[in-house]
Amino acid sequence: MFEKRITHSELSAYRVVRAQSEYDLERIAAAQIAIWNDRWKRKQEADRNRESRTNSLKARALNATQAATAKSLALEQTRELEAERNYLENLLQPALSRDARVDWEVKKTHVKFPVSRPSPSQAIPLPNLPDQTNFVYNPSPIQPKFNFIDRILTNRKLKKIEEVEKLNADAIAKAKAAFDVALQVWSEKKKRSRQPTLNSRSVLTSS
Structure with missing residues:
Protein backbone atom coordinates (compact mmCIF):
# COMPACT_ATOMS: atom_id res chain seq x y z
CA MET A 1 0.00 0.00 0.00
CA ALA A 74 -23.19 75.83 -9.15
CA LEU A 75 -26.25 77.22 -7.38
CA GLU A 76 -24.05 78.90 -4.78
CA GLN A 77 -21.81 80.45 -7.44
CA THR A 78 -24.88 81.64 -9.38
CA ARG A 79 -26.30 83.33 -6.28
CA GLU A 80 -22.94 84.98 -5.55
CA LEU A 81 -22.63 86.31 -9.11
CA GLU A 82 -26.19 87.63 -9.08
CA ALA A 83 -25.59 89.36 -5.75
CA GLU A 84 -22.37 90.96 -7.04
CA ARG A 85 -24.08 92.05 -10.26
CA ASN A 86 -26.97 93.64 -8.34
CA TYR A 87 -24.49 95.40 -6.06
CA LEU A 88 -22.58 96.86 -9.00
CA GLU A 89 -25.78 97.90 -10.77
CA ASN A 90 -27.07 99.71 -7.67
CA LEU A 91 -23.72 101.19 -6.62
CA LEU A 92 -23.75 104.16 -8.98
CA GLN A 93 -27.52 104.51 -9.42
CA PRO A 94 -27.98 107.28 -6.77
CA ALA A 95 -25.19 109.40 -8.25
CA LEU A 96 -26.49 109.00 -11.80
CA SER A 97 -30.12 109.74 -10.94
CA ARG A 98 -29.52 112.75 -8.66
CA ASP A 99 -29.74 116.25 -10.18
CA ALA A 100 -26.50 117.81 -9.05
CA ARG A 101 -27.11 121.24 -10.63
CA VAL A 102 -27.11 124.21 -8.26
CA ASP A 103 -30.04 126.66 -8.29
CA TRP A 104 -28.19 129.94 -7.73
CA GLU A 105 -31.37 132.03 -7.83
CA VAL A 106 -32.56 130.39 -4.64
CA LYS A 107 -29.30 131.32 -2.94
CA LYS A 108 -29.58 135.05 -3.74
CA THR A 109 -30.59 137.48 -1.00
CA HIS A 110 -32.65 140.64 -1.60
CA VAL A 111 -32.36 142.20 1.88
CA LYS A 112 -31.67 145.98 1.89
CA PHE A 113 -28.61 146.97 3.89
CA PRO A 114 -28.95 150.00 6.25
CA VAL A 115 -25.31 150.88 5.78
CA SER A 116 -23.15 151.48 2.79
CA ARG A 117 -22.85 148.94 0.07
CA PRO A 118 -20.67 146.03 1.15
CA SER A 119 -17.50 145.31 -0.68
CA PRO A 120 -17.69 142.63 -3.32
CA SER A 121 -17.57 139.18 -1.85
CA GLN A 122 -14.61 136.98 -2.39
CA ALA A 123 -14.66 134.32 -5.02
CA ILE A 124 -16.56 131.21 -4.10
CA PRO A 125 -14.06 128.49 -3.25
CA LEU A 126 -13.74 126.10 -6.15
CA PRO A 127 -14.67 122.54 -5.13
CA ASN A 128 -12.10 119.84 -5.50
CA LEU A 129 -11.72 118.27 -8.89
CA PRO A 130 -13.32 114.79 -8.91
CA ASP A 131 -10.70 112.16 -8.14
CA GLN A 132 -10.81 109.49 -10.80
CA THR A 133 -8.84 107.15 -8.53
CA ASN A 134 -11.69 107.17 -6.02
CA PHE A 135 -13.23 103.70 -5.68
CA VAL A 136 -16.60 105.10 -6.83
CA TYR A 137 -15.09 106.03 -10.21
CA ASN A 138 -12.46 103.27 -10.25
CA PRO A 139 -14.04 100.07 -8.85
CA SER A 140 -11.77 97.15 -8.04
CA PRO A 141 -12.14 94.33 -10.56
CA ILE A 142 -13.90 91.17 -9.45
CA GLN A 143 -11.70 88.10 -9.45
CA PRO A 144 -13.32 84.80 -10.50
CA LYS A 145 -13.47 82.10 -7.83
CA PHE A 146 -12.78 78.56 -8.95
CA ASN A 147 -13.56 75.32 -7.19
CA PHE A 148 -12.33 71.83 -7.92
CA ILE A 149 -15.16 71.28 -10.45
CA ASP A 150 -14.04 74.38 -12.40
CA ARG A 151 -10.47 73.09 -12.54
CA ILE A 152 -11.69 69.80 -14.03
CA LEU A 153 -14.27 71.24 -16.48
CA THR A 154 -12.46 73.74 -18.72
CA ASN A 155 -15.63 75.00 -20.41
CA ARG A 156 -17.20 75.76 -17.03
CA LYS A 157 -14.07 77.66 -15.97
CA LEU A 158 -14.00 79.72 -19.20
CA LYS A 159 -17.70 80.54 -18.85
CA LYS A 160 -17.16 81.80 -15.32
CA ILE A 161 -14.24 83.96 -16.51
CA GLU A 162 -16.43 85.47 -19.28
CA GLU A 163 -19.21 86.28 -16.80
CA VAL A 164 -16.81 88.03 -14.43
CA GLU A 165 -15.20 89.98 -17.30
CA LYS A 166 -18.66 91.18 -18.37
CA LEU A 167 -19.46 92.31 -14.82
CA ASN A 168 -16.14 94.19 -14.64
CA ALA A 169 -16.77 95.85 -18.01
CA ASP A 170 -20.24 96.99 -16.91
CA ALA A 171 -18.87 98.34 -13.64
CA ILE A 172 -16.14 100.30 -15.46
CA ALA A 173 -18.69 101.77 -17.91
CA LYS A 174 -20.98 102.91 -15.09
CA ALA A 175 -18.06 104.33 -13.10
CA LYS A 176 -16.93 106.32 -16.15
CA ALA A 177 -20.46 107.68 -16.62
CA ALA A 178 -20.58 108.74 -12.97
CA PHE A 179 -17.18 110.43 -13.27
CA ASP A 180 -18.30 112.32 -16.38
CA VAL A 181 -21.36 113.60 -14.49
CA ALA A 182 -19.24 114.66 -11.52
CA LEU A 183 -16.76 116.39 -13.84
CA GLN A 184 -19.58 118.29 -15.55
CA VAL A 185 -20.93 119.46 -12.17
CA TRP A 186 -17.43 120.58 -11.18
CA SER A 187 -17.08 122.55 -14.44
CA GLU A 188 -20.38 124.35 -13.81
CA LYS A 189 -19.28 125.29 -10.30
CA LYS A 190 -15.94 126.47 -11.64
CA LYS A 191 -17.64 128.83 -14.11
CA ARG A 192 -19.87 130.30 -11.39
CA SER A 193 -17.00 130.74 -8.93
CA ARG A 194 -15.37 133.22 -11.34
CA GLN A 195 -18.28 135.71 -11.20
CA PRO A 196 -18.67 136.72 -7.52
CA THR A 197 -18.47 140.52 -8.11
CA LEU A 198 -21.00 140.52 -10.92
CA ASN A 199 -23.41 138.49 -8.82
CA SER A 200 -23.01 140.85 -5.82
CA ARG A 201 -23.81 143.95 -7.89
CA SER A 202 -26.79 142.31 -9.54
CA VAL A 203 -28.15 141.43 -6.10
CA LEU A 204 -27.81 145.01 -4.85
CA THR A 205 -29.25 146.44 -8.04
CA SER A 206 -32.26 144.15 -7.87
CA SER A 207 -32.83 145.21 -4.28
Missing part, protein backbone atom coordinates in the same frame (compact mmCIF):
# COMPACT_ATOMS: atom_id res chain seq x y z
CA PHE A 2 1.39 3.35 -1.07
CA GLU A 3 0.53 6.61 0.74
CA LYS A 4 1.09 10.33 -0.02
CA ARG A 5 0.18 13.57 1.75
CA ILE A 6 -0.89 16.42 -0.56
CA THR A 7 -1.82 20.03 0.27
CA HIS A 8 -3.12 23.18 -1.37
CA SER A 9 -1.78 26.28 0.41
CA GLU A 10 -4.27 28.80 -1.09
CA LEU A 11 -7.27 26.71 -0.03
CA SER A 12 -5.58 25.50 3.17
CA ALA A 13 -6.54 21.98 2.06
CA TYR A 14 -4.82 18.78 3.20
CA ARG A 15 -5.39 15.15 2.29
CA VAL A 16 -3.74 11.73 2.54
CA VAL A 17 -4.19 9.56 -0.55
CA ARG A 18 -3.53 5.79 -0.72
CA ALA A 19 -3.25 3.33 -3.60
CA GLN A 20 -2.10 -0.20 -4.34
CA SER A 21 0.60 1.01 -6.72
CA GLU A 22 2.81 4.04 -7.01
CA TYR A 23 1.33 4.78 -10.46
CA ASP A 24 -2.21 4.82 -9.10
CA LEU A 25 -1.06 6.92 -6.15
CA GLU A 26 0.37 9.64 -8.40
CA ARG A 27 -2.71 9.58 -10.64
CA ILE A 28 -5.06 9.98 -7.66
CA ALA A 29 -2.89 12.74 -6.15
CA ALA A 30 -2.77 14.61 -9.48
CA ALA A 31 -6.55 14.35 -9.86
CA GLN A 32 -7.11 15.75 -6.37
CA ILE A 33 -4.70 18.63 -6.99
CA ALA A 34 -6.51 19.38 -10.27
CA ILE A 35 -9.81 19.52 -8.39
CA TRP A 36 -8.30 21.88 -5.85
CA ASN A 37 -6.80 24.09 -8.57
CA ASP A 38 -10.16 24.30 -10.34
CA ARG A 39 -11.86 25.18 -7.07
CA TRP A 40 -9.22 27.87 -6.38
CA LYS A 41 -9.65 29.29 -9.89
CA ARG A 42 -13.45 29.52 -9.46
CA LYS A 43 -12.98 31.13 -6.04
CA GLN A 44 -10.63 33.77 -7.51
CA GLU A 45 -13.10 34.51 -10.30
CA ALA A 46 -15.95 34.86 -7.80
CA ASP A 47 -13.82 37.21 -5.68
CA ARG A 48 -12.99 39.33 -8.72
CA ASN A 49 -16.63 39.56 -9.74
CA ARG A 50 -17.63 40.53 -6.21
CA GLU A 51 -14.90 43.15 -6.04
CA SER A 52 -15.93 44.50 -9.45
CA ARG A 53 -19.56 44.83 -8.34
CA THR A 54 -18.47 46.53 -5.13
CA ASN A 55 -16.26 49.00 -7.02
CA SER A 56 -19.08 49.69 -9.48
CA LEU A 57 -21.47 50.46 -6.63
CA LYS A 58 -18.89 52.72 -4.98
CA ALA A 59 -18.25 54.53 -8.27
CA ARG A 60 -21.97 55.14 -8.82
CA ALA A 61 -22.36 56.40 -5.27
CA LEU A 62 -19.32 58.67 -5.71
CA ASN A 63 -20.64 60.02 -9.03
CA ALA A 64 -24.01 60.74 -7.44
CA THR A 65 -22.31 62.55 -4.55
CA GLN A 66 -20.09 64.56 -6.91
CA ALA A 67 -23.07 65.48 -9.09
CA ALA A 68 -25.01 66.70 -6.04
CA THR A 69 -21.96 68.63 -4.83
CA ALA A 70 -21.41 70.17 -8.27
CA LYS A 71 -25.06 71.22 -8.48
CA SER A 72 -24.92 72.77 -5.02
CA LEU A 73 -21.71 74.64 -5.87
